[in-house]
Amino acid sequence: MIGRRDEPARSVDAMSLHDRPTLAELLAVVRDYLTNEVAVTDDRRARFRALIAANVLAVAERELSLGPADALAEDRALAELGYTEGDADTRRRELCAAIRAGEYDEPQRFAAAAAYARAMVLRKLAVANPRFDVSA
């Protein structure tokens, strides 16, 4: 809370050794700078690129915030599919190889893999573009 010296904000960032701005705040600082200063130009191409850059930082901020929960969720979902050995990338690749080899052709197995894939894609979208309409 700003201004309340007796109740400091307790967050993951406050645990950091490093001074403020926090990691998330650093990203926001640059994003705001790009959006409010660099993008304010008559040069259409420069404005376009500055806004892309600002969006890239917004993605980074969301990943910082949601990433840990995403990793946990994927870990559980892969385990449910039977992939428990190795790091996340290894297990994901194993799943991909199994799909390619036809081990998920049977309708129920296909549906299970598709449900996993959809759940992970929704998490990717929450970070990459939360405004994307997933209501279909």
Next chain:
Amino acid sequence: MAGGASQEAWAVNLVLEPDEKLALVMRRDMGGVLNSKTLSRANEFAVIAAAYAGGVSVPKPYFEPCEIAGKAAFFMELVPGDAVGRRVVTDPALAGARAVLPEQLAAALAAIHRVDYRAAGLAHRLSGPTAGHSAVQMELERLYFELDSVDEAHPALELALRWLARNEPPRETETTLVHGDFRLGNVLVDASGLRAVLDWEFAHFGDPHEDVTWFCVRAWRFGNTALEGGGITSRETWLQAYERASGRTIDRARIAYLEILGNVKWAVGAAMQARRHLSGLEPSIELASLGRLSAEMEFETLRTLAAYEALERTP
């Protein structure tokens, strides 16, 4: 002028004699490693010339392909208009254009598919299905290759590719010139409607249904998601306009299949664009950001796949 990912476009004013001025565009390689997927400038010029001769709305090509400062280039007429997809789809000033665009675009696409590519000498310049392979098989083979080149795990795309390979439609009944990237964003539009079809570097020969479908892929609706015909009209209006202009009957199931394939193609394409930046080949914030866009196409891939399956199960 804003160009593509690996070519640049320059506006050039040429004075031939005191009275004759030509407003041209020069398309030129940017240097660096060429994208093997796209046509060389010389082949792109040949396609545009064939399309122009075939009555397609394209900028008039000039001279012959050449080299400018050591880079392959060609010249074509500078056609006025706006090619930015999002603007064409949303600009209130272009509302009149949007009303006539579906018919105009359908007519242009039908004209593209009528070009006798063999007579125009394009058969050896463009790629297409080899003997014994269908266009879909070639596409799937290439997508697996490209996905492997990205070297990332994409379960959603693996599932879709596996399904596509196991549920191939019957082989295409005809092979025509195919634009390869026919959509808003690659056509010049002004208040009167379509002025010219651009960006021919993905031209090849194959199934004309491919072009008809690509126009409907969600990414190319530029936010007007409900208007499945390129963000400016309904899907059926688009399909029927093409049917009228081409004399073909479009197989809707084939379109539905190719739409899944189209989404996979752009998902893989976006990942590859990001790789161009990440590998150091072509540092670009736009290319880098495409790596995160992939998720949107993965979602749409899974959605169109589920929709197709639901349709199949409906008696």
